[in-house]
């Protein structure tokens with residue numbers, strides 16, 4: 001579904017080393033690594049936000065639809081949830097359906113500052129779903145939530161993935177337990193500049209070596 005190979009990514013300093021990876025339909029990947037190693041940088045590259053590095057879409061030629069849940073919900077504060085969802089093309093009926101899917105039925109007329117962090121994150125998740133993504137990118141979706149809310153959100157994400165089995169997910173997290181619960185593959189970023197390696201997979205991933213870069217990669221065949 002998506003292939004990505006690049007020699008590295010630097011800002012003032014080198015952050016990522018050479019990386020080569022593939023994501024297939026339905027993959028559930030958790031991306032782990034220490035703070036500052038480059039997880040968000042890699043997620044941004046996957047999202048196509050880095051103009052220097054381009055991933056290749058494989059398979060059917062249409063463009064890949066990507067939903068990106070940023071660390072901050074990034075909802076427009078002066079618009080209601082209905083209006084925020086309208087900005088990505090969801091009419092009132094569809095927006096109500098999406099909000100219902102994430103446990104926010106009846107909240108469409110509320111403004112983002114009337115929501116808790118967990119609710120705002122779920123509203124942002126509804127906005128991601130509005131584009132019917134082929135690839136869902138989640139940047140630390142459980143950060144700053146209490147354990148109960150984090151567990152609820154984890155259950156919600158699992159249900160959403162189960163409802164759309166061809167949708168792939170890459171979820172950045174610091175917590176290996178998230179990977180165990182959510183992912184079929186665990187990717188680790190380590191070192192400086194960071195390399196990608198597989199340190200253990202949840203549900204039945206197959207490892208393969210990339211001889212060009214010497215990296216160990218995961219790739220579950222679709």
Ligand SMILES: Nc1ncnc2c1ncn2[C@@H]1O[C@H](COP(=O)(O)OP(=O)(O)OP(=O)(O)O)[C@@H](O)[C@H]1O
Nearest residue numbers: 011012015033034035036037038039040041042172
């Ligand atoms: N736009 C930028 N300009 C300059 N440096 C940046 C930029 N974005 C990220 N960096 C630097 O790149 C490194 C990796 O940052 P990144 O946010 O990708 O790490 P991370 O693994 O997601 O961290 P965390 O887990 O704390 O969110 C950091 O040293 C960061 O300061």
